[in-house]
Amino acid sequence: MVDHILRLKLALLGSAFRGAASAVRALLVLVLAGGVGAALILLAREVQVDRADHRAALIIVASAIALGIVVAPLSAGLGSALEPRRFAAFPVPRGQLALGLMLAGVIGIPGALAVTLGIAFEIAWADTDKAGLAILAGVIGAIVLVMVSQYLVAVTAQLAVSSAAVRMITAAARLTIALALGAAAMAVLLVQSGDDTEGLIEVASVVAATPLGFLWAAPGGVDAEIAWRLFGGAVAVAALVAAWPWVVSRIVEAPQRIRSAPAIRGLGWFDLVPATASAAIAARSLLYWTRDARYRAVIIALPVAPALMMVALALAGAPVPLLWLIPVPVFALFLGWFSHNDVAYDHSAMWMHVAAPLRGFSDRWGRVVPPLLIGTPLILLASPLAALWSEVPDVYPAVVGTGLGLLLTGLGVSSVSSALTPYPAARPGAGPWDQPPLIGAAAGWVQSFTLLAILAFMSPSLTLAVMGLLDEDPEMLELAGWAGGATGFGMLVLGILIGGFVFRRRAPELLGLLMRT
Numbered sequence: 001m002v003d004h005i006l007r008l009k010l011a012l013l014g015s016a017f018r019g020a021a022s023a024v025r026a027l028l029v030l031v032l033a034g035g036v037g038a039a040l041i042l043l044a045r046e047v048q049v050d051r052a053d054h055r056a057a058l059i060i061v062a063s064a065i066a067l068g069i070v071v072a073p074l075s076a077g078l079g080s081a082l083e084p085r086r087f088a089a090f091p092v093p094r095g096q097l098a099l100g101l102m103l104a105g106v107i108g109i110p111g112a113l114a115v116t117l118g119i120a121f122e123i124a125w126a127d128t129d130k131a132g133l134a135i136l137a138g139v140i141g142a143i144v145l146v147m148v149s150q151y152l153v154a155v156t157a158q159l160a161v162s163s164a165a166v167r168m169i170t171a172a173a174r175l176t177i178a179l180a181l182g183a184a185a186m187a188v189l190l191v192q193s194g195d196d197t198e199g200l201i202e203v204a205s206v207v208a209a210t211p212l213g214f215l216w217a218a219p220g221g222v223d224a225e226i227a228w229r230l231f232g233g234a235v236a237v238a239a240l241v242a243a244w245p246w247v248v249s250r251i252v253e254a255p256q257r258i259r260s261a262p263a264i265r266g267l268g269w270f271d272l273v274p275a276t277a278s279a280a281i282a283a284r285s286l287l288y289w290t291r292d293a294r295y296r297a298v299i300i301a302l303p304v305a306p307a308l309m310m311v312a313l314a315l316a317g318a319p320v321p322l323l324w325l326i327p328v329p330v331f332a333l334f335l336g337w338f339s340h341n342d343v344a345y346d347h348s349a350m351w352m353h354v355a356a357p358l359r360g361f362s363d364r365w366g367r368v369v370p371p372l373l374i375g376t377p378l379i380l381l382a383s384p385l386a387a388l389w390s391e392v393p394d395v396y397p398a399v400v401g402t403g404l405g406l407l408l409t410g411l412g413v414s415s416v417s418s419a420l421t422p423y424p425a426a427r428p429g430a431g432p433w434d435q436p437p438l439i440g441a442a443a444g445w446v447q448s449f450t451l452l453a454i455l456a457f458m459s460p461s462l463t464l465a466v467m468g469l470l471d472e473d474p475e476m477l478e479l480a481g482w483a484g485g486a487t488g489f490g491m492l493v494l495g496i497l498i499g500g501f502v503f504r505r506r507a508p509e510l511l512g513l514l515m516r517t
Contacts, residue, residue, distance in 0.1 A: 009104040033109045036181070037116040040065065043188060044120035049128055053190075053197040055220045056204030058124055060187040062141075062216040063207045065117055068180035069145050072110040073153045074173035083157040084251040094252065098245040105150045114149075118142035121216065130219040133226055140233040141215040147240040151247065158251050171300065182307055189314045277358055281366025284349075285342075289370040294345060294425075298338050299374070306330040324389040325469075328382050328403040333454060335375045336410015340417040340450040342367055343503075343510055344425035350514050354507045360500030364419070368411045368496070379403040394474035398465040401481025405461050408488030410454045412495025417450045419503035422510060457491055458484065 043061070048054045084101065105111055118138030125134030156169060190200050208217035218229035289295045306327035313323055343350065383403060387396035423443040455462070461484035468476030503510070 009107050029109065033113060036065070037113055040116055040120040041123065044123040047124040049125055049220070052201055053194075056197075056201045057187045057191040058121075059204040059208055059213050059216050059220070060200070061184040062117060062121055063210070063212040064180040064184040064187070065113070066141070066145055066212055066216070068177045069110050069113050069117065070149045070152060071173040071176045072113070073108075073149050074156060074169055075177055076170075083154050084248045094249045095245055097252070098248040101150060101154075101248065102147070102241070102244060105146045110149055111146055114142040114145040117145070125219050128219075130226075133230070134219045136230060137215045137218045137233065140230070140237055143237050144215070144233065144240065147237070147244070150244070151240070154247060154251055175300070178304070178307075182311070185311060186314075186320075189311075190320060193314070193320055277356075277362035278366045281363055282369035285367050285370045286373075288345065289374070292345075302331055302334055303327075305334055321389060321391040324386045325392070325395065325399060328379055328386050328399055329406055331382075332375060332379055332403040332405075332407040333410060333451075335371050336407045336414060337451055337454060339367065339371060339411060339414035340446065341422055341425055342414070343418040344422045344514060347514050350511050354511045358504075360419075360502070360504035361496060362500075363503055364415045364496040364500045367418075368415065368492070371407070371411060375407045376404070379407065392469065393472075394477055395469070397481030398468060398477040398484075399481075401484035402458070402461055402465055403484075405458055405484030405486075405488035406454065408492040409457050412488075412491035412493070412499075413450055413453050413457070415492075415495040415499030416502060417446065417499075419499045419506060419510070421446045422513060458487060461487055 040061075047058055049058070084097065106115070118141055121138040121141070122131070122135045125131050128134075187200065190197070204213070204217075207213035214229055215233045218226050218233070221229065289299070309326055309330060310323045313326075314320055379400060383400035384396060387399050421442070423446055461480050464476055464480035464483055467473070468480055
């Protein structure tokens with residue numbers, strides 16, 4: 001029976017390459033995993049474990065990759081997972097089922113990466129007198145990762161009984177993997193640049209005290225600490241292996257959880273807002289931002305752009321602390337810019353705005369509420385952290401001012417653009433990456449023009465901020481913050497007024513355009 005389960009796992013992996021779209025996705029995942037594995041081996045050969053910063057980076061990278069490996073099976077969706085519940089209808093001996101599922105966990109990308117991580121860890125310590133201890137720690141660590149990922153899949157599949165929960169778990173797993181890879185890359189870059197090695201060592205000491213870094217810090221400790229960590233790892237392996245048959249039996253024999261649909265009461269967001277036109281549009285826009293896949297994809301993708309810019313600039317040799325000044329302005333810029341075509345996302349729902357005696361101001365103001373509610377708290381919370389981590393004195397006013405200015409200016413420009421120059425967009429219910437046919441070159445021109453317009457209106461504030469950074473002038477940085485906030489407020493008010501006038505004048509044309517596309 002064990003060999004049948006292993007063949008089933010291989011067949012399940014092979015099914016990912018059936019169909020053109022599925023094959024492309026599977027190939028991309030395979031390339032990413034291969035790149036991570038190759039990077040681990042290559043970086044392990046460069047590690048000098050006699051240096052404290054290299055040992056710290058080794059602990060952080062190994063722990064981050066371990067976290068990604070543990071949640072990796074969830075990133076493909078529970079529908080593709082080989083978990084105990086799938087065998088509930090078959091008379092499979094529980095012991096053989098547990099053994100087969102345990103061995104099947106090694107087959108696949110997570111298992112291969114766990115083995116690769118263990119090998120890379122051993123390579124890093126190969127030329128020292130603790131090479132044998134590193135081999136033992138790597139083997140135990142790989143086994144623990146495979147077993148923990150199996151437990152996580154089994155328990156999650158039992159608890160996640162709704163499609164919404166499954167989608168949320170899948171998205172959270174993918175986000176966790178992205179953050180883990182980013183943390184590993186950041187640790188490597190800090191070692192290469194030689195910046196903030198003391199902070200890196202402090203972070204590694206904290207990570208080493210957690211279950212993620214418990215084993216990876218073993219070879220770098222003293223004799224008693226090494227023995228304690230390896231003993232703890234061996235006990236963990238024994239406990240995980242011993243409890244696995246019992247967990248499998250409980251999941252297979254337990255009644256399947258059934259989600260009871262809750263009674264829908266009230267009108268949701270509409271119960272929370274005043275009975276005005278602007279508030280009603282704001283409530284409907286909030287529904288779009290929280291439930292529509294097209295908007296959710298944007299919310300998930302917004303943090304990616306600053307992260308990619310930071311990694312690219314760090315690789316180019318830019319000082320790492322200064323890079324923390326990038327996320328807040330870039331996030332604010334793209335959040336405000338995204339609404340430049342929000343009218344096109346309404347499609348047939350646009351007729352209500354045309355038929356009702358609706359002022360253009362009410363439509364424009366209602367649509368900017370969701371990005372304001374999302375962006376303003378995030379900017380206010382992230383700005384102090386960015387200013388602190390950048391190690392630039394008195395930079396906080398410039399960060400928060402330019403961040404709010406870019407967000408408000410972007411919403412003001414978008415309020416005019418979405419009413420004046422909309423272009424075809426994916427229909428409601430479409431996937432986040434679906435695009436309508438025949439978009440044409442107009443979309444590219446509108447996107448570029450609106451983005452450049454936001455930057456142009458904010459250029460005085462951005463120029464003052466750059467000058468303040470270069471001259472280390474606190475007064476200039478404070479002036480940049482005030483200028484950014486004032487510019488953003490003025491552009492938001494002006495954009496809503498002009499956009500409202502244009503929207504009311506062009507409402508029938510907008511409806512015709514949306515219905516044609």
